[in-house]
Amino acid sequence: MTTDIQPPTTADSTSETTEPTARSRRNTVRRFMIPAAAVITTAAVAVASLLAVDNHRIRAREQARESALQAACTYAPTLARYDAKDLDTYFAAVLAGATGSWKTEFDATSRDLRDVLTQGQVVSTVGKVTCAIESADETSATAVAVIDQTITSLGTKGAPAPGQLSVSMSLRKDADRWLVSEVSTPTLSH
Numbered sequence: 001m002t003t004d005i006q007p008p009t010t011a012d013s014t015s016e017t018t019e020p021t022a023r024s025r026r027n028t029v030r031r032f033m034i035p036a037a038a039v040i041t042t043a044a045v046a047v048a049s050l051l052a053v054d055n056h057r058i059r060a061r062e063q064a065r066e067s068a069l070q071a072a073c074t075y076a077p078t079l080a081r082y083d084a085k086d087l088d089t090y091f092a093a094v095l096a097g098a099t100g101s102w103k104t105e106f107d108a109t110s111r112d113l114r115d116v117l118t119q120g121q122v123v124s125t126v127g128k129v130t131c132a133i134e135s136a137d138e139t140s141a142t143a144v145a146v147i148d149q150t151i152t153s154l155g156t157k158g159a160p161a162p163g164q165l166s167v168s169m170s171l172r173k174d175a176d177r178w179l180v181s182e183v184s185t186p187t188l189s190h
Contacts, residue, residue: 065136068171071097071178072143073131079183080147080165081126084117099174100181122153127162141171141178 075097082090091110098106116122127148134142147165152158170182 060138061136064138064173065133065141068136068141068143068173068178069131069133071171072133072141072145072169072180073129075169075180076129076131076145076147076167077126079167080124080149082117083123084121085123087114087117097180099172099179102170102180102183106183120153120155122151125150139173143169143171145169 078093078097091106091114094106095103127150129145129147131143131145134144136142145167147167148162149165150160150162152160166186168184168186169180171178172181173179
């Protein structure tokens with residue numbers, strides 16, 4: 001009895017050599033996939049963090065803009081509403097919302113202003129107030145206001161004289177409130 005020993009067929013040798021190669025490929029893919037996934041995850045977290053910080057800044061700026069607008073619209077009528085018979089209340093209200101050069105300037109001229117308003121028996125009432133923010137960030141803003149104002153005085157012979165007062169204001173955030181640091185009146189019409 002003779003047995004023929006045959007060499008392994010190509011199919012057998014292929015299966016033996018592909019098996020380690022496929023396993024080797026899977027291991028190689030795993031070695032690169034895990035670090036690649038970590039890099040992608042880290043990049044995604046970094047982008048999400050940047051977007052969250054940017055979103056927070058945008059919201060903070062919008063909230064500051066809205067707060068500055070409210071402060072300007074509250075302060076504008078304070079500037080234009082006064083009565084010669086009660087100027088202490090007027091001066092206190094204006095100074096309470098003022099800071100910086102505006103506070104210094106208003107305080108320095110209040111004595112002369114008091115004399116003029118008292119001698120003329122001036123009373124100013126406020127109608128509609130329109131306000132807008134020209135520019136703003138988290139700590140400073142520039143606003144404009146147009147104030148409908150009616151003046152009665154000796155100069156108007158006691159008759160109401162309607163007019164408008166335009167005011168430009170610079171505001172600064174001081175702790176948690178907005179204060180007016182500069183005021184200019186580019187137009188005054190009565």
